[in-house]
Amino acid sequence: MTDIVKPAxxxxxxxxxxxxxxxxxxxVNQRLDVAAIGFRELLNDSVNRADGVSFDDAEQIxxxxxxxxxNLMLLPGSSEQWTEQLAGTKTTRRLPSGRYEFIxxxxxVLGGYGMCAxxxxxxxxxxxxxxxxxADEVLHALFDQHNYAPTDRQIALQEAAAxxxxxxxxxxGMAMGKDKESDFVVSASPVSVxxxxxxxxxxxxxQLSRRQFFTAGLSTDRRKG
Numbered sequence: 388m389t390d391i392v393k394p395a396x397x398x399x400x401x402x403x404x405x406x407x408x409x410x411x412x413x414x415v416n417q418r419l420d421v422a423a424i425g426f427r428e429l430l431n432d433s434v435n436r437a438d439g440v441s442f443d444d445a446e447q448i449x450x451x452x453x454x455x456x457x458n459l460m461l462l463p464g465s466s467e468q469w470t471e472q473l474a475g476t477k478t479t480r481r482l483p484s485g486r487y488e489f490i491x492x493x494x495x496v497l498g499g500y501g502m503c504a505x506x507x508x509x510x511x512x513x514x515x516x517x518x519x520x521x522a523d524e525v526l527h528a529l530f531d532q533h534n535y536a537p538t539d540r541q542i543a544l545q546e547a548a549a550x551x552x553x554x555x556x557x558x559x560g561m562a563m564g565k566d567k568e569s570d571f572v573v574s575a576s577p578v579s580v581x582x583x584x585x586x587x588x589x590x591x592x593x594q595l596s597r598r599q600f601f602t603a604g605l606s607t608d609r610r611k612g
Contacts, residue, residue, distance in 0.1 A: 394423035450522040461501035469499025483532040
């Protein structure tokens with residue numbers, strides 16, 4: 388059984404890293420400090436309350452803020468073993484706003500964890516207060532289902548399927564037209580046909596990618612003020 392890592396453990400470990408390994412490194416924003424923000428339980432897709440899952444068995448997710456990066460951090464539940472061999476591999480988790488990819492990492496003090504990058508470097512933040520406020524808003528947005536949007540890959544797959552369907556329809560229409568040409572000839576000017584999918588694509592406002600959402604579209608007033 389894995390010992391549950393607490394926010395205070397994370398902060399202590401990354402302050403040690405800050406003072407022992409990051410002194411004098413150009414990436415460090417001297418205005419900022421380490422903070423573990425908003426950690427909460429996260430149940431896996433296959434687990435639900437009916438299974439009697441306790442808080443200690445659930446994974447935890449929150450934001451790790453340091454002077455050189457801000458990441459979503461995923462921690463294992465007490466019944467999970469995230470070994471050093473997992474480091475560098477990827478996993479996904481479903482949140483109300485969509486699915487997010489994490490890269491497994493390993494620390495000799497904290498053990499296994501997952502990271503999803505938000506900001507790096509951190510020079511756009513002028514104070515710890517601004518950085519913490521942004522972290523709070525990121526977490527709020529992640530757990531708000533109204534912010535759900537398909538990933539870039541899902542959009543690409545949907546567009547490819549729509550294009551394939553349109554191509555099949557076009558070929559079918561051309562075949563029918565050739566069959567009718569033997570009976571009569573119709574003279575008409577070409578017209579533009581707009582499919583429902585294409586019309587939706589024109590009318591639907593452009594959506595920010597998740598990276599753009601976090602780095603540009605989210606709380607610019609908060610970050611500046």
